Amino acid sequence: MNYKIDNLQYCKWSREVFKINREAGLDAVHVTVVYHEDYDEFLARVKEWDKHFQENSDLIFLGKSHEDIERAKLEKKTAIFFGFQNCSPIEDDIGLVEKIYENGCRFMQLTYNNQSLLATGCYEKNDSGVTNFGKEAIREMNRLGIVIDMSHSGEKSTLDAIEISDKPIAITHANPNFWYKALRNKSDQLLKTLSESGGMLGLSLYSHHLKNGSDCTLDSFCEMAAKTCELMGVKNVGIGSDLCLNQPDSIVEWMRNGTWAKKKNYGEGSKKKPGFPKQPDWFIDARGFKNLENGLKKVGFNEMEVNNILGNNWYNFYKGIN
Amino acid sequence: MNYKIDNLQYCKWSREVFKINREAGLDAVHVTVVYHEDYDEFLARVKEWDKHFQENSDLIFLGKSHEDIERAKLEKKTAIFFGFQNCSPIEDDIGLVEKIYENGCRFMQLTYNNQSLLATGCYEKNDSGVTNFGKEAIREMNRLGIVIDMSHSGEKSTLDAIEISDKPIAITHANPNFWYKALRNKSDQLLKTLSESGGMLGLSLYSHHLKNGSDCTLDSFCEMAAKTCELMGVKNVGIGSDLCLNQPDSIVEWMRNGTWAKKKNYGEGSKKKPGFPKQPDWFIDARGFKNLENGLKKVGFNEMEVNNILGNNWYNFYKGIN
Numbered sequence: 257m258n259y260k261i262d263n264l265q266y267c268k269w270s271r272e273v274f275k276i277n278r279e280a281g282l283d284a285v286h287v288t289v290v291y292h293e294d295y296d297e298f299l300a301r302v303k304e305w306d307k308h309f310q311e312n313s314d315l316i317f318l319g320k321s322h323e324d325i326e327r328a329k330l331e332k333k334t335a336i337f338f339g340f341q342n343c344s345p346i347e348d349d350i351g352l353v354e355k356i357y358e359n360g361c362r363f364m365q366l367t368y369n370n371q372s373l374l375a376t377g378c379y380e381k382n383d384s385g386v387t388n389f390g391k392e393a394i395r396e397m398n399r400l401g402i403v404i405d406m407s408h409s410g411e412k413s414t415l416d417a418i419e420i421s422d423k424p425i426a427i428t429h430a431n432p433n434f435w436y437k438a439l440r441n442k443s444d445q446l447l448k449t450l451s452e453s454g455g456m457l458g459l460s461l462y463s464h465h466l467k468n469g470s471d472c473t474l475d476s477f478c479e480m481a482a483k484t485c486e487l488m489g490v491k492n493v494g495i496g497s498d499l500c501l502n503q504p505d506s507i508v509e510w511m512r513n514g515t516w517a518k519k520k521n522y523g524e525g526s527k528k529k530p531g532f533p534k535q536p537d538w539f540i541d542a543r544g545f546k547n548l549e550n551g552l553k554k555v556g557f558n559e560m561e562v563n564n565i566l567g568n569n570w571y572n573f574y575k576g577i578n
Numbered sequence: 579m580n581y582k583i584d585n586l587q588y589c590k591w592s593r594e595v596f597k598i599n600r601e602a603g604l605d606a607v608h609v610t611v612v613y614h615e616d617y618d619e620f621l622a623r624v625k626e627w628d629k630h631f632q633e634n635s636d637l638i639f640l641g642k643s644h645e646d647i648e649r650a651k652l653e654k655k656t657a658i659f660f661g662f663q664n665c666s667p668i669e670d671d672i673g674l675v676e677k678i679y680e681n682g683c684r685f686m687q688l689t690y691n692n693q694s695l696l697a698t699g700c701y702e703k704n705d706s707g708v709t710n711f712g713k714e715a716i717r718e719m720n721r722l723g724i725v726i727d728m729s730h731s732g733e734k735s736t737l738d739a740i741e742i743s744d745k746p747i748a749i750t751h752a753n754p755n756f757w758y759k760a761l762r763n764k765s766d767q768l769l770k771t772l773s774e775s776g777g778m779l780g781l782s783l784y785s786h787h788l789k790n791g792s793d794c795t796l797d798s799f800c801e802m803a804a805k806t807c808e809l810m811g812v813k814n815v816g817i818g819s820d821l822c823l824n825q826p827d828s829i830v831e832w833m834r835n836g837t838w839a840k841k842k843n844y845g846e847g848s849k850k851k852p853g854f855p856k857q858p859d860w861f862i863d864a865r866g867f868k869n870l871e872n873g874l875k876k877v878g879f880n881e882m883e884v885n886n887i888l889g890n891n892w893y894n895f896y897k898g899i900n
Contacts, residue, residue: 292670294669344670347616348614348666348836348837348838349837349838350837350838350839350840351837370695370709370710370711371693371695371706371709371710371711371712372695373692373693373694373695373838376706379710380706380709380710381706381707382706382707383706384693384698384702384703384704384705384706385703385704387692387693387702388692388693388701388702388838388839389692389693389838389839390693392838392839392840396840514670515670515671515672515673516670516671516672516695516710516711516714517672517710517711517714518672518714518718
């Protein structure tokens with residue numbers, strides 16, 4: 257059985273988007289439920305999702321384990337797995353880790369771009385690694401079955417998390433920096449250490465992480481995927497598109513700024529390009545998975561390898577979560 | 579005019595304690611209002627203090643500026659200045675800095691013992707310094723007139739704060755580590771840099787910060803004060819007793835553990851000595867200021883210097899806050 261999984265989307269959720277994901281054949285999507293929300297605000301997001309599940313029960317349902325990916329395949333639906341891009345919903349309370357798990361959370365970044373109570377984000381000048389509270393949180397996430405996601409974290413923090421965690425961790429959405437040097441992309445050494453520990457990298461289709469941005473070619477992306485698989489092994493690479501379909505620019509502004517600064521921060525953008533960047537024309541939404549399939553074959557992957565990258569590797573990773 | 583100021587107490591507040599502080603002749607006390615509380619919980623603490631002010635208006639009132647210290651002297655009352663031992667009440671929201679100011683906060687530690695969103699605490703393994711959000715918070719605290727207090731912070735974070743802040747900062751309650759090597763006590767280099775920037779050190783009377791703990795002698799403490807004044811200048815040293823009068827041991831446990839860990843942390847204590855340590859017999863409460871006065875004279879300070887250390891230095895520092 258082959259599964260198709262996009263392991264990071266943060267779209268403006270609607271029936272239209274759920275339909276597109278079904279057209280793309282996605283059996284599972286890890287969706288960002290929270291950026292900077294606290295625990296109560298997270299519960300409000302869960303209520304919004306409850307409504308989505310009720311109104312679109314022919315297309316989606318809440319995924320809690322790898323078995324839900326199997327069920328989605330059988331029922332021709334998409335299993336939605338909840339994740340956080342920041343650890344703000346656990347506030348300063350170790351007891352809330354179990355609460356977020358009970359409310360469906362299966363992935364949590366220890367940091368967004370800035371320092372959190374758990375670890376250091378990739379936009380800080382210095383990275384002191386996983387904190388005292390961070391060690392406690394990792395232990396609790398391991399116990400419950402919440403994946404540690406270090407996509408937006410600093411390098412030392414990520415290496416610490418790999419070492420401290422009893423279970424493999426994930427970088428759900430980023431690219432290697434040998435291909436394109438962005439603050440968010442990852443070093444060879446880190447990716448090697450990640451794969452040696454059984455961890456996964458989800459390749460990102462977000463233009464700020466791509467060589468030549470919106471003009472990145474499918475060939476260039478797939479050649480990068482091939483080199484990444486040489487570095488990490490073909491079993492440790494998947495897709496985490498970071499698709500933000502239909503989101504207004506006010507959302508990317510909020511993602512970057514939260515409430516922590518009075519002056520505006522442009523993050524990966526700039527004053528001239530403050531909004532969401534244009535997607536490359538071969539991946540404007542999840543239906544671009546078809547282009548990826550062709551592109552990956554063209555650079556020399558066999559059919560099984562292509563299927564692994566487009567979903568089976570993530571499926572196998574999900575099997576190890578609980 | 580001479581003022582007597584204790585620039586850190588966290589007692590179990592009662593009419594009895596306010597009377598003792600008056601007997602000690604204290605014109606002002608910087609009180610800890612918050613350890614790990616969030617913004618709403620801080621507002622609940624403010625309500626409790628409103629009640630104290632109503633019920634004890636013959637003894638205390640809320641202090642907001644140095645002029646309130648003058649008023650307290652005239653009215654034979656104690657001006658109470660609010661401070662936080664952690665930055666948790668501003669949560670992740672720069673807008674809340676103004677709100678805490680409006681609610682009376684005049685001192686805020688950027689960290690308690692662990693990493694915060696603003697800086698690193700002295701109990702973390704690595705100190706990455708003041709964070710992106712920390713820089714924004716310092717700017718806002720400077721603008722409003724909230725003192726940056728680094729008593730529980732790591733060394734690099736403290737040096738960063740001194741450099742970033744436009745106004746002198748304070749270490750309201752700690753001792754030099756040349757005298758007693760505790761994680762909470764401070765290095766010569768840090769104290770020198772602090773004083774060169776116009777900052778203040780409040781000497782602590784908490785047994786875990788004292789040479790020989792509860793058995794520390796008055797002579798030893800006052801000799802340490804003399805050496806500290808040689809290092810920092812006699813204008814940059816005051817008292818921040820860290821008195822926790824009448825508090826039950828459950829409070830020190832909460833101070834250390836907050837809600838961040840499932841296992842118990844003993845902080846400056848140990849499994850054998852988990853509770854509040856006994857105060858030295860020459861400083862069981864603020865009336866010990868009289869002993870300090872005699873002790874400081876005995877080690878060679880003249881009367882003006884003694885008065886400066888016991889309050890005037892803090893009064894002058896308060897003058898520069900707004």
